[in-house]
Amino acid sequence: MMISQVNNTFYKRPMIVIFASMVLTSIGLTSLFSISPHHSSDVMSSSFLKQLIFLGPAIIGLILMVFIPRYLIHKYIYIIYAIVLCGLVLPYFSQNVAGTNRWIDLGFIGFQPSEFAKWVIVICLARYLSDHKLKMRNLSSFIIPFIIIIIPALIVLKQPDLGTALVMLIPLLPMLYWAGAKSYHLFLLIAPFFSILTAFHPLPFSIWAILMILIILLEKPSLIVGLIVYFTNLFLGLLAPVFWNSLKEYQQKRILTLFNPELDPLGAAYQIIQSQTAIGSGGIFGKGIGEGTQTHLKFLPVQESDFILSVIGEEMGFVCIALIILIFTWLILTIVKLSYSSKDRFSGLVLIGIASLFLSHVFVNSAMTIGIIPVKGLPLPFISAGGSFLISCFMMVGIVMNVGVDSHD
């Protein structure tokens, strides 16, 4: 009886999600195998073997997340959120690894709490937004969701890990949107970022300033509110240089060379140029597994994690890249669809949050390897080497399978 019930519920799960993630993981393992040393004692420390070993706990994590009753997650998520916050602070007390406070040393293995914080935040936000039947008519109802998300983001930013911090902020927008926030309010939320970004050049700043007037006029707020919104943004824009100076030099460099990578072919843009060269030289069918000259001659930096897509692009070609992107698109659209069709609000919000997490990782990582956004140190889900992130991704898949019961079955 029990077994048939489990069977029955399992049958209703969106199996396609687990199928997609397994395909992506296999592609990832193949490329990690290609770049691992094939001889002598180095094999044990190769990223391929590590990834293979982590696949075990990852699958356990997935199964765990599938079968944990949904109400338990809903009930204890605030406590988990608090634990995760502590976990994010913990690395500051352990040893500094490679200039960052990102890792908790568990003796045998390093552990990155920030990877798990990503989806814990999403669930926490989903709980808050679903509990509080928010009317989302007031800008003030954004305050607590914003606080939930900004605290871990700030801790991570301080580690410093700009990429992860930005990725943590991203789900807020679609989740608020899903929860029924007014577009104008979302505009007000992201307006400051645009004000800051455009402030570095007079032309985009002028265009943005005019655009702001138009949007505010369309919304027809009271004169005073409109003026406050407008001038606060302008003021933020003027503060941008101060913000700029607060960035670390390597972060400034990354942003600057984005616009003209050829300026500094061996400095910050080195990675972008080498990565583009690797990908471009792969052509349609690639050079063959283990044949990538860029990859194997170590021209590619951090190739097993952030730049794994360059390895794939070089060795397996456009065909494989297109396949990966299609699978990701399929996976994300499926989760979005599950979210849209889920019966309760909490599940819908959790799913859209996880969909945006996957989307932001895939987009930021790919865009970085092909030089359309600055180098951001974000891994590609399922494919990049990295134990914590692999486990985290499989747990997200588990959550999707847990809350996203396909109603059409």
Add this chain to the structure above:
Amino acid sequence: MLKAENLIPKGRYYIFSGIVIILMIVLISRFCYLQIFKYEQYKHKAEINRIRAVTIDAPRGLILDRNRNILVDNYPTYILTGIPGEMEDRENIFYTLSYCTGIDSINFAKNYKKYYRAKFVPTRLMKDLTIQQISILEEYKLDLPGVNYKKFPERYYSSEINGSHFLGHLKEVDSKIRSQMGNPNKFELGDLIGWTGLEKQYESQLRGMRGVKYLEVDALGREMGEVEGYNNRRAIPGNDLRLTIDSKLQALLEEEMKNYCGTGIVSIPESGEILAYVSKPDYHPNLFVGKMVAGRWNKLLKNQNRPLLDRVTTGLYPPGSTFKIITALALLETNLINPKEEIECTGTYQFGNRTFKCWKEDGHGYVNFQKGIAQSCNIYFYQMIQKISFSRWSNICFNFGFGEITGIDVAYEKSGLIPTENYMNNKYGKWGWSRGNLLNLALGQGDILVTPIQMVQFINQVVTHGNAGRLHLAERKTQKKVIKNILSKNNWEILEKSLEATVKNNQGTGRNADPHINGLIIGGKTGTAENPHGNPHAWFIGYGKKGDSTITSVILIENGGHGGEIAAPIFRKVFSYYFSPKSQHLVLNNP
């Protein structure tokens, strides 16, 4: 608590899905652009990224003497290069290099600036490193990204001779030299190029051809092996150069002249081969090899005896009494004199309102042609020169190659000066000079300037009766330089007898030149050339004949005084060595 209904507007679902699709299309199209449209371009970029062309320097050819003794050799040194684009923390790299080699890091920085050509062209950082220094560097290779070393053959002068002026030296190619080359790509900054002497003259023969090796390298610049399918080219060493120099004779002459400024040349007149070529003061050519060249160079430059000057081909001197042979030739050619005819030398000679003196104040008494030459009587030649015209005299000079370069294979030869009527008119005005000046010219004084090598050619022509070989230092087929129809055979003999009397006669000015070897006939002429720089220059030019073997020599000692007293004894030592029964001489093949 899970009761809250999920109420998502359909429009928002579509918008969100639309955003996902748009972002993914952006990614796909960018990948498509890179991998399909820009494929060729990136493929090429990847190729040059992984392949580094390493040049292999070819050793220059050796320089050998006529007996195949090595005069100029190569020895392997190491040079250190850095690829500017790969040396990110240059300061630190120079510091590490300094730590490994014990050379001040400033020197690396200086060289870097000096040899920098482009971001990815290996730039020389240091040369002449030893294998010990290189092996320490190898241990620190990982701290030295972009730094490489390669073998580099340097010149090494192993023989006992200096030969500094004819061997010449090499110079490093700098950006200025490189830009002046017809084909600048033939040279890299820091390459060595023959700059003076034979190294310059035979540059194309001595220079090897650089080889190229295409290596696969990783991003850390570590070589991963050779790449197949590329045109790897071995370095081709330059061709050896065999000289006509006899290094033993050269060494002897260098030793004999070590305390003087001047020149000593020994040659074989028939073929024009130079056996010895000494210009003093000289220097050891190893001085120009190695790192600290500039300091030694400046020291040589500042030396007031001018050791860098090649006096043999670029030193200009009045020939003094040796030029009486020219006058004699002019007289004999035109049959204007009877060699038996005597004039009286009282020690002075009145010409117009000027009084000319003989070097022997008491006079030589009655002087005929032979005595005039043998005792170098000025008065005889003052009188005789008046029988010939200025232009005839000039033409004889030109016929014997004065006033133009001899064409010896040493660069930068000078042509000297032979006055003509035109020259005198230009210099002194038409009425500013008289035939009195010609009297001076007859004695090799006045405006005449000759180089010692012209004197060698001159004595060679005399001893071969106008059939001497063109002078040369590098072994080659004899090229004759014939002067036609100068003297009858009889007149040549008269001249030779007179020159031999100069040495044989116990009154002869050249009596100190005779080594007294059985069967050896020595002929010659002394010269004591007045000059504005102090004591007269001492000349001795002459030849020695024994059996089939004839050699000639020209000795010049700057400000040495009387030719017979200082130049002739050196001449004697050369001939005494060369014609001593023990000496064996190799005759070069002249097919």
